[in-house]
Amino acid sequence: MNTLLRIRHLDKHFANGRHALRDINIDVARGDMVALIGASGSGKSTLLRHIAGLVAADGGSQSLVEIDGCCVQKGGRIHRDIRKVRSQVGFVFQQFNLVARLPVLVNVLVGSLHRMPWWRSLARVFTAQERAQALDALARVGIADCHAQRASTLSGGQQQRAAIARTLVQGAKVVLADEPIASLDPESSRKVMEILARINREDGCTVIVSLHQVDVAMKYCPRVVALNQGRVVFDGPSSALTPALLHELYGVQAEELLRPVAPEPAPPVAVPWTAQPASAV
Ligand SMILES: Nc1ncnc2c1ncn2[C@@H]1O[C@H](COP(=O)(O)OP(=O)(O)OP(=O)(O)O)[C@@H](O)[C@H]1O
Numbered sequence: 001m002n003t004l005l006r007i008r009h010l011d012k013h014f015a016n017g018r019h020a021l022r023d024i025n026i027d028v029a030r031g032d033m034v035a036l037i038g039a040s041g042s043g044k045s046t047l048l049r050h051i052a053g054l055v056a057a058d059g060g061s062q063s064l065v066e067i068d069g070c071c072v073q074k075g076g077r078i079h080r081d082i083r084k085v086r087s088q089v090g091f092v093f094q095q096f097n098l099v100a101r102l103p104v105l106v107n108v109l110v111g112s113l114h115r116m117p118w119w120r121s122l123a124r125v126f127t128a129q130e131r132a133q134a135l136d137a138l139a140r141v142g143i144a145d146c147h148a149q150r151a152s153t154l155s156g157g158q159q160q161r162a163a164i165a166r167t168l169v170q171g172a173k174v175v176l177a178d179e180p181i182a183s184l185d186p187e188s189s190r191k192v193m194e195i196l197a198r199i200n201r202e203d204g205c206t207v208i209v210s211l212h213q214v215d216v217a218m219k220y221c222p223r224v225v226a227l228n229q230g231r232v233v234f235d236g237p238s239s240a241l242t243p244a245l246l247h248e249l250y251g252v253q254a255e256e257l258l259r260p261v262a263p264e265p266a267p268p269v270a271v272p273w274t275a276q277p278a279s280a281v
């Protein structure tokens with residue numbers, strides 16, 4: 001396996017005593033698309049935040065997170081060169097995390113800030129090439145025509161697509177998407193998942209996406225890692241994840257994962273127009 005992400009013995013207790021991650025060991029190959037599923041509170045966001053080096057695991061532990069051979073954190077300490085590793089990691093959040101008052105194009109250009117000298121990033125001076133690259137990324141996610149709008153004026157689905165365009169401009173090797181479709185309607189959800197699958201397929205970008213819905217995970221991700229109360233309870237092909245197995249792994253909580261996404265609205269039924277008989281005057 002050409003391993004891109006290596007996680008070993010990841011344990012996390014929060015200050016309130018909550019044991020959120022329990023001895024997580026996962027390898028993800030370069031170019032994989034992996035769904036992280038689990039009921040609310042199972043540890044999906046916490047795990048993604050550890051992978052990105054936003055949170056440190058328990059101090060004094062044997063924990064390790066490596067991306068492409070570079071250390072993100074070890075033994076509960078974030079690596080001192082974390083900025084370099086983080087530039088390889090695109091993070092897509094449920095709530096989009098765009099700067100509402102800035103134009104969409106500038107939000108996307110923020111993805112290239114790590115490559116510029118500090119004075120240029122402060123002054124937000126972007127070259128024509130950088131702008132062209134950002135426009136290209138917006139075109140790939142299908143919202144190039146929105147580039148001049150303030151981010152706050154986009155729909156939720158469009159904002160999420162802009163957030164993905166930002167990771168494209170960043171040139172991320174791995175995209176971590178934390179419930180990217182949780183706030184979206186079915187059609188926007190489908191578009192966002194298809195874009196993630198496309199950047200995985202076309203750019204070879206490794207994608208790890210946390211999802212509530214097993215049906216979406218199975219449709220887009222060949223591999224599923226299932227968490228329950230901070231522990232990995234299943235790691236394998238999504239095709240092996242039957243409702244019976246989910247019930248075995250989660251008990252009554254399986255219902256939360258098996259609940260289908262709200263059905264797409266039925267297309268309007270074409271009712272033949274019939275002329276009303278002219279009322280007798
Ligand atoms: N900063 C924190 N301090 C204390 N406890 C926390 C903190 N962050 C998360 N937790 C706890 O850790 C557990 C895992 O939380 P996490 O947010 O990772 O779950 P999740 O699987 O992402 O849930 P959801 O599907 O609702 O987003 C939960 O019990 C949560 O309350």
Ligand SMILES: [Mg+2]
Binds near residue numbers: 044045046178179
């Ligand atoms: Mg979460």
